[in-house]
Amino acid sequence: MIEGVHISLSAEKILDVFGFPLTNTLLTSFLVVISLMVGAYVLGRKIKAIPAGIQNAAEFVIDGLLGFMTTIAGDRKTAEKFFPIVATIFIFVLFANWAGIIPGVGSIGFYEDGKTFVPFFRSVNSDLNMTLALALIAVTLSHFFGVAGLGAFKHAGKFFNFKNPIGFFVGILEFVSEFAKIISFSFRLFGNVFAGEVLLVIITFLVPVIAPVPFYGLEIFVGFIQALIFAVLTMMFLVVATKHH
Amino acid sequence: MSELFHNLGIDWKVLLAQIVNFAILLFVLKKFAYKPILKVLNDRRKKIEEAIERSKGVDEKMAEIEALKEKILVEARRESSEIIKKAEEAADKIQEDALKEAYGKSEKFMAESLKKVQAEREKIFQEVKNETAGLVYAAVERTIGDLADEKLKAKMVEDALKFVISKR
Secondary structure, eight states: OGGGOOOOSSOOEEEEETTEEEEHHHHHHHHHHHHHHHHHHHHHHTOOSSOOTHHHHHHHHHHHHHHHHHHHHSSHHHHHHHHHHHHHHHHHHHHHHHHTTSTTTTTSEEEETTTEEEESOOOGGGSHHHHHHHHHHHHHHHHHHHHHHHOHHHHHHTTOOOSSHHHHHHHHHHHHHHHHHHHHHHHHHHHHHHHHHHHHHHHHHHOOSSTHHHHHHHHHHHHHHHHHHHHHHHHHHHHHHHSOO | OHHHHHHTTOOHHHHHHHHHHHHHHHHHHIIIIIHHHHHHHHHHHHHHHHHHHHHHHHHHHHHHHHHHHHHHHHHHHHHHHHHHHHHHHHHHHHHHHHHHHHHHHHHHHHHHHHHHHHHHHHHHHHHHHHHHHHHHHHHHHHHHTTTSOHHHHHHHHHHHHHHHHHTO
């Protein structure tokens, strides 16, 4: 029975554009990014002092997110400084995760070589390329702001400390943890979303109607939580990187 | 290593594309969503803060005005009561003066009239005396005019006058 389920760890290639592999996750990611950009443009054009309609919702989200980030950063100024990065991570991951639950994602596709099924769309974060990209962005930016905030010498001093043996080992641990950060960042998100996808595929395969509904609800929740976790951790790393010790 | 990456589906071209994707999204969201919305939110917050500050100032002013009003009222009340007191005092004095004057006048009048009455009485009495003396002398003259000498006559008149005086 389970033979009917095809699960691929990596994203499937749909097209090859001059040597560039256009995968289904990349396509989905394009669509998510374009929809968000169009949404932001439409919203941003008519921002008024007295909010109305969709502006209320946008304000609610942004104000809520900023308030939450302020509790993590400690003060509003720091929170506002890193807000664009963190909020974009949150919004993008959230909508990417939710877009992965839309009917048709993972089910509309074609048969490659008449044998293996290749969906056109696949949940964006069920591809390590995406989560690794986000992790690299988050960690790289934390180093960038660390250098910008403390100076290159002082920032490097966190990892290469020759003043005393304890400091030296702590520095090495810090250095290793930077790579661990990238891996934990990317695999946490990938693992959660990919597992969710697999779960939905299997449940839908076993009992096609009704049974998957609670799992869809679960995926909506997990998608939100993972987006929040990614954003919060990024915020924390950014704040820690720019703090004086 | 590259085998592992391949098995995990990691492709640096796709990875790079995702990074660019995200960067573009970040830029657009920052420009069209975060900046204007945060500006509006901060402006609104500032406005509310200002309004609260202003209303606080107004409250303070109101309290000041209230205190001033109270002070003025107390002053006015005190002044008015003082004025009333003074007026009452003045009225009392006037009344007293008038009363005193009236008393004085009436007393003087009484004394004068008493004097007048006494003078009148004295006059009448003198007249009665003279009359009596004349009458007694005439009666004595008529009855015992031939027998009595002038000395007796005078004595009898004197006795009659003494009697009249004693009856006074």
